[in-house]
Amino acid sequence: TEPFMKSPPKPFPYPLYVTRPFLPDLARYQERLASIWSDRWLTNKGRQHDALHDALRSFLGYDNLSLLNNATQGLCIALKALDIQGEVITTPFTFPATPHAISWNNATPVFADIDSRRLTIDPQSIESLISPRTEAILGVHVYGIPCDVEAIDQIAKRHGLKVIYDAAHVFGTRLNQTPIGQFGDVSVFSFHATKLFHTAEGGCAVSPSPALIKTIDLLKNFGIEDEENVSAPGVNGKLNELQAALGCCVLEEVQTELLSRQRVLSIYQARLASIAELELVRIPGEASNSLQYFVVRVPSRVTGISRDYLHNALRQLNIVTRKYFFPLCSTFPHYRNSLSVRIPLPKAESAASEVLALPFHGQLTDDEVHGICDAISYLMTK
Numbered sequence: 001t002e003p004f005m006k007s008p009p010k011p012f013p014y015p016l017y018v019t020r021p022f023l024p025d026l027a028r029y030q031e032r033l034a035s036i037w038s039d040r041w042l043t044n045k046g047r048q049h050d051a052l053h054d055a056l057r058s059f060l061g062y063d064n065l066s067l068l069n070n071a072t073q074g075l076c077i078a079l080k081a082l083d084i085q086g087e088v089i090t091t092p093f094t095f096p097a098t099p100h101a102i103s104w105n106n107a108t109p110v111f112a113d114i115d116s117r118r119l120t121i122d123p124q125s126i127e128s129l130i131s132p133r134t135e136a137i138l139g140v141h142v143y144g145i146p147c148d149v150e151a152i153d154q155i156a157k158r159h160g161l162k163v164i165y166d167a168a169h170v171f172g173t174r175l176n177q178t179p180i181g182q183f184g185d186v187s188v189f190s191f192h193a194t195k196l197f198h199t200a201e202g203g204c205a206v207s208p209s210p211a212l213i214k215t216i217d218l219l220k221n222f223g224i225e226d227e228e229n230v231s232a233p234g235v236n237g238k239l240n241e242l243q244a245a246l247g248c249c250v251l252e253e254v255q256t257e258l259l260s261r262q263r264v265l266s267i268y269q270a271r272l273a274s275i276a277e278l279e280l281v282r283i284p285g286e287a288s289n290s291l292q293y294f295v296v297r298v299p300s301r302v303t304g305i306s307r308d309y310l311h312n313a314l315r316q317l318n319i320v321t322r323k324y325f326f327p328l329c330s331t332f333p334h335y336r337n338s339l340s341v342r343i344p345l346p347k348a349e350s351a352a353s354e355v356l357a358l359p360f361h362g363q364l365t366d367d368e369v370h371g372i373c374d375a376i377s378y379l380m381t382k
């Protein structure tokens with residue numbers, strides 16, 4: 001396809017959102033709803049919950065998995081299950097949920113810089129921040145790019161730290177064939193509507209340790225052991241039957257969504273790779289692509305064109321891109337003057353000012369993706 005177009009592109013007649021939830025066959029969902037109606041069982045580990053639990057365990061390859069009502073609550077519960085109370089070294093280049101979960105546990109997030117290529121937490125920066133109060137590292141596999149799990153593992157072993165991964169973007173990811181959640185002490189996935197696999201709201205925790213998942217199961221259900229024993233100060237983190245049923249239906253058809261996203265990705269890559277002013281954020285070869293986001297970077301060294309210009313100009317054309325993840329969490333009022341920000345974070349700042357998530361989901365037609373590429377080509381080269 002011709003990479004440059006001469007005339008200005010026309011706005012789309014409807015918004016093209018950064019993402020849209022995949023909706024499974026409605027009749028299949030209604031069948032499951034009918035079974036919920038006849039069971040009259042709406043939450044607290046019903047049949048749909050158990051069906052989704054088993055299906056995900058085999059689909060993802062995890063023995064120990066706990067379904068949750070969302071990933072934020074999941075992170076809070078995971079940190080509690082590991083009894084983290086001191087400092088947790090984490091990345092500022094993430095969704096607010098990541099440091100907030102640490103803060104809700106009355107622990108202190110401490111922001112490390114990121115690796116400028118992978119965009120994930122930089123192991124060297126982690127080492128520079130370790131103090132006698134450090135108890136854990138919380139890495140985020142941002143956009144589906146795995147953290148440097150081996151380096152993090154070594155640091156954790158050397159200093160006796162726990163490792164938690166925010167796995168909100170890595171549904172199905174394998175790193176050199178190993179399911180990504182096998183690394184660290186615990187990983188938490190999000191099943192929010194904006195995720196490739198979703199239950200409208202939901203999530204799960206996985207861990208190599210059956211004992212830790214047992215604790216998470218306990219903490220997500222008020223700490224109730226049985227009718228007469230409550231052994232821990234738990235919360236309510238349960239996934240209900242209507243959402244679990246939706247998840248079962250989405251999982252049955254997730255391959256369709258993956259194929260469609262692969263089609264969209266191929267068009268973007270073929271059309272945008274030739275624009276010198278744009279860098280495509282790529283998933284490293286050793287990892288499978290979770291196809292969660294498609295992100296480009298507009299390097300600030302490019303004169304005349306900034307990420308914000310591209311974002312605003314595309315919005316005029318009804319192309320709704322998002323600046324995931326700007327602003328950095330380290331700039332939020334709650335953190336910026338606190339013990340959380342101890343070192344300059346230049347690489348994270350530069351990434352946050354340059355990234356742009358483009359519309360990326362299976363319902364986009366080829367023509368729409370080409371239209372987005374036409375608009376970007378025009379704006380970047382005019």
Ligand code: T4K
Binds near residue numbers: 019191
């Ligand atoms: N860790 C990381 C690294 C995360 O990225 C997230 C969540 C979490 C933890 C926490 O996971 P959860 O506790 O949510 O399970 C959205 C999502 O709400 C959020 O889950 C996600 N990350 C984040 C990256 O994106 P917003 O504030 O950008 O959402 P919103 O409402 O602007 O939606 C984005 C677009 O999606 C809309 O422009 C249109 C489309 N959309 C959205 C919804 C909800 C639809 O078409 N239909 C819908 O039903 O946060």
